[in-house]
Amino acid sequence: MALAGGPVNPWRGMGVDALSAWFLVPVFLVGGLGAIYGEGYWAQRSHPENARRLRLFWGWLVAGMGLLLIARHGIVFLMGWEIMALTAFFVITTEDDLPTVRLSGWVYLVATHLGTLCLFGLFALLNQATGSFDLRALTVNEAGIGMMTAIFLLALLGFGLKAGIMPLHFWLPGAHANAPSHVSALLSGVLIKMGIYGLVRVLGLLPQPPVAWGAILLLAGVTSGIGGVLFAIGQHDLKRLLAYHSVENIGIIVMGLGLALLGRSLGHPAWVVLGLAGCLLHVWNHALFKSLLFLGAGSVMHATGTREIDELGGLGRRMPWTAALFTVGAIAICGLPPLNGFVSELLVYLGLLRAVAPKPTPTWPLAALAAPALAMIGALAVACFVKVLGAVFLGSGRTARTEQAHEAPWSMLGPMTVLAGLCLLIGVGPALFAAPLAQAVAVASPETVTGPTLASLVPFGWLTVTGLALLILTGALWGTCGWLIRRHVIRRTGTWSCGYARPTARIQYTASSFAQFLVSIFAWFLRPQVHPSQVTGAFPRSTRFASHVPDLALDRCLLPMARTVERWLGAFRGLQQGLAQSYLLYILAAVLAMMVWTMPLAQIIKRWFSR
Numbered sequence: 001m002a003l004a005g006g007p008v009n010p011w012r013g014m015g016v017d018a019l020s021a022w023f024l025v026p027v028f029l030v031g032g033l034g035a036i037y038g039e040g041y042w043a044q045r046s047h048p049e050n051a052r053r054l055r056l057f058w059g060w061l062v063a064g065m066g067l068l069l070i071a072r073h074g075i076v077f078l079m080g081w082e083i084m085a086l087t088a089f090f091v092i093t094t095e096d097d098l099p100t101v102r103l104s105g106w107v108y109l110v111a112t113h114l115g116t117l118c119l120f121g122l123f124a125l126l127n128q129a130t131g132s133f134d135l136r137a138l139t140v141n142e143a144g145i146g147m148m149t150a151i152f153l154l155a156l157l158g159f160g161l162k163a164g165i166m167p168l169h170f171w172l173p174g175a176h177a178n179a180p181s182h183v184s185a186l187l188s189g190v191l192i193k194m195g196i197y198g199l200v201r202v203l204g205l206l207p208q209p210p211v212a213w214g215a216i217l218l219l220a221g222v223t224s225g226i227g228g229v230l231f232a233i234g235q236h237d238l239k240r241l242l243a244y245h246s247v248e249n250i251g252i253i254v255m256g257l258g259l260a261l262l263g264r265s266l267g268h269p270a271w272v273v274l275g276l277a278g279c280l281l282h283v284w285n286h287a288l289f290k291s292l293l294f295l296g297a298g299s300v301m302h303a304t305g306t307r308e309i310d311e312l313g314g315l316g317r318r319m320p321w322t323a324a325l326f327t328v329g330a331i332a333i334c335g336l337p338p339l340n341g342f343v344s345e346l347l348v349y350l351g352l353l354r355a356v357a358p359k360p361t362p363t364w365p366l367a368a369l370a371a372p373a374l375a376m377i378g379a380l381a382v383a384c385f386v387k388v389l390g391a392v393f394l395g396s397g398r399t400a401r402t403e404q405a406h407e408a409p410w411s412m413l414g415p416m417t418v419l420a421g422l423c424l425l426i427g428v429g430p431a432l433f434a435a436p437l438a439q440a441v442a443v444a445s446p447e448t449v450t451g452p453t454l455a456s457l458v459p460f461g462w463l464t465v466t467g468l469a470l471l472i473l474t475g476a477l478w479g480t481c482g483w484l485i486r487r488h489v490i491r492r493t494g495t496w497s498c499g500y501a502r503p504t505a506r507i508q509y510t511a512s513s514f515a516q517f518l519v520s521i522f523a524w525f526l527r528p529q530v531h532p533s534q535v536t537g538a539f540p541r542s543t544r545f546a547s548h549v550p551d552l553a554l555d556r557c558l559l560p561m562a563r564t565v566e567r568w569l570g571a572f573r574g575l576q577q578g579l580a581q582s583y584l585l586y587i588l589a590a591v592l593a594m595m596v597w598t599m600p601l602a603q604i605i606k607r608w609f610s611r
Contacts, residue, residue: 013073018439026287031062033415034182040411061087074123074133085112104174111171118158163195166224170554176243181298188246189291217258225251229380234549238307269451274351276441282344289332292419296326299408304401309511316393323393328420330385338467340426396505428467431460
């Protein structure tokens, strides 16, 4: 095709660099493994009413994310973004016959299009500054601080809604919980990272960022990290619990990005390298272990038909492969060695420690608050997954569902095994991925090219030695325990037997009772709702106790506001009487109002009083 100006290159608005390639890896990895998993989890013969539609929109969702990652033009980016947004709605609402699924889908649709509107404003401002929609770096003379701040805020809102940064996360728990489990894995492991990609890409185009931008991102990361893990602890729904851990890990990623932005502002390239490296590596790591956890939750649901933690228990004996693989994901998400979550969080730690190290005085002492916050996030995550592993896989079955449970087929276990193996590979051999990570960091922030290298800042060799030593020690302990059990030195018994001769499932910890202490400590923030039952008389009847933790943004703020507006607008329903004479009266009133509006009232009043 040729025009007056010469031939047109159809690929002009597309391209792949190290940053795009870094994000494309989890898109196609999780997209491919999830499709294989879906053949066993959501087979056509079991779901003839929606399995074919789910597979169709699954492919379009992966294609949309791939398109926006290779976009080098604002319009192409928005095309990929909208394909991703719409197809995600259809995969979330696969079971659209359920009211909770429909509600979650509509909340997601509203949130994603609010973000899209912000992106329209963002690219309009970029076009005003550069004269084109090409995604290129701005110069200092092209945009003032006011325009750049507006671009930053629109990027934070638009991409933050997609990423699920608290309190912009309100769509995320419901969508992740109610979608099919392999869809939840793709949403949590990959789709929300498109918001992170957008932030990294756009912020890399803006020159000389103020210190306030990095501080805002660092504060947002700390808020999301602590808030996400606290709300996860209070959940009884296994998939909803994992969804809040996505908010937590997005907080860790944003903390790394905020540290890098502070490094650019204050002239510390080491902060930039460590912050961006931690941010980008955690994008990969979270995609791996969170997808593994959601697929493990799907295996539990496939075997038992429920995701309520208090109805599960003792599944470790009936589903040993699922239990082992889920445990790998749990250790990784808690940031414990020798798995991959530890490595990326260590990079963020190293950057924060450099920010507060005296030289002879700390460069930016407020960063000291982020380091203990990251440690607190890890400790709370450990407590949360001890609850999950204990209540779901250990102990005795609480209901008949668990007694009928069976191990998942290998079409489901195979993708989980691949993800677990990659979690272990990155944890033990992080040096294997240092070179592509450094290239992605250089694209995200070109200032790092002349700064210290990633290999000089991170002890990759010691991480490998430590990881291998822990693996050997774990294997030795596991083998010793197995030998003692076979020799009957250690007797098998129920996990929560508590010394009783004939223990029952009723004396076990439930998810609610295990988390009650932590939930009560943070009740001022979580504001749990408890529904106790009255126990009266010498021989009381059976009663029920219920408690739950509503979402702070959606359930506490947005839905009450929406109901209030709905009540206010309901007062105008009387105007819609359906009578022709009423509508004619409305038209007459509107015409009279416009006539009065156009009349020169000031001159008429002046002439009247001048008489």
